[in-house]
Amino acid sequence: MYKLFYAPGSASMVIHQLLIELNQPVELVLLDFTTDQQKSADFRRLNPQGRVPVLVDDTTVLFESAAILLYLTEKHQQLAPAAGSADRALFLQHIAFLTNNLAPQFRLWFYPADLGLEQYPADLRQQLQQNISALWQQLDDQLSQRGPYLLGDTFSAADLMLTMYMRWSRNMPQTALAWPALQRLADLVRARPSWRQLYQQEQLTEWAGF
Numbered sequence: 001m002y003k004l005f006y007a008p009g010s011a012s013m014v015i016h017q018l019l020i021e022l023n024q025p026v027e028l029v030l031l032d033f034t035t036d037q038q039k040s041a042d043f044r045r046l047n048p049q050g051r052v053p054v055l056v057d058d059t060t061v062l063f064e065s066a067a068i069l070l071y072l073t074e075k076h077q078q079l080a081p082a083a084g085s086a087d088r089a090l091f092l093q094h095i096a097f098l099t100n101n102l103a104p105q106f107r108l109w110f111y112p113a114d115l116g117l118e119q120y121p122a123d124l125r126q127q128l129q130q131n132i133s134a135l136w137q138q139l140d141d142q143l144s145q146r147g148p149y150l151l152g153d154t155f156s157a158a159d160l161m162l163t164m165y166m167r168w169s170r171n172m173p174q175t176a177l178a179w180p181a182l183q184r185l186a187d188l189v190r191a192r193p194s195w196r197q198l199y200q201q202e203q204l205t206e207w208a209g210f
């Protein structure tokens with residue numbers, strides 16, 4: 001059985017929802033961020049950065065949500081296009097785009113300490129919001145041309161990842177739901193039984209959409 005180290009609503013949620021979608025039983029190990037459990041020596045042996053998610057699959061220990069997502073979709077041959085296909089190329093591009101662009105902006109937004117700051121001055125905060133909004137605009141343009149999912153008519157694990165990032169914007173001055181094609185994709189993902197199960201298991205409430 002898989003073991004997933006997680007914190008509610010964090011970068012582990014895409015992997016948690018994916019495992020539900022794949023119908024895979026999983027042992028969930030909750031890390032309490034309020035007591036910095038993710039920085040313990042034991043957990044750092046699994047991920048030296050002390051961050052979730054970490055997936056354990058027998059002797060394989062994997063961190064980085066994008067790598068775990070690709071590993072699981074490949075292993076179970078579901079929720080990702082076949083290797084070598086044109087859609088696969090697009091799928092890989094989406095995963096790389098999201099983790100190389102949205103994720104670092106959100107990391108900065110939520111962790112000013114990464115820049116040695118306790119909190120951001122207003123102009124820096126505004127700049128981060130603008131950077132994220134520009135990415136929402138790019139994704140919305142793309143989805144308006146070919147949606148409702150990132151792969152057009154085909155739902156994939158990339159949509160789970162995008163929805164997770166959208167959720168993180170819920171308390172920002174401009175939330176991702178201000179963009180109609182993004183709202184449509186979020187509504188589709190949030191209508192899935194896996195989303196409801198995820199919310200129950202992680203005891204999430206905000207931005208439920210159901």
Ligand SMILES: N[C@@H](CCC(=O)N[C@@H](CS)C(=O)NCC(=O)O)C(=O)O
Nearest residue numbers: 010011038050051052053064065066
């Ligand atoms: N690039 C990593 C980022 C992981 C990450 O930043 N996780 C955050 C939660 S969203 C975390 O564990 N934060 C705890 C900390 O930094 O102490 C991934 O996508 O897996």
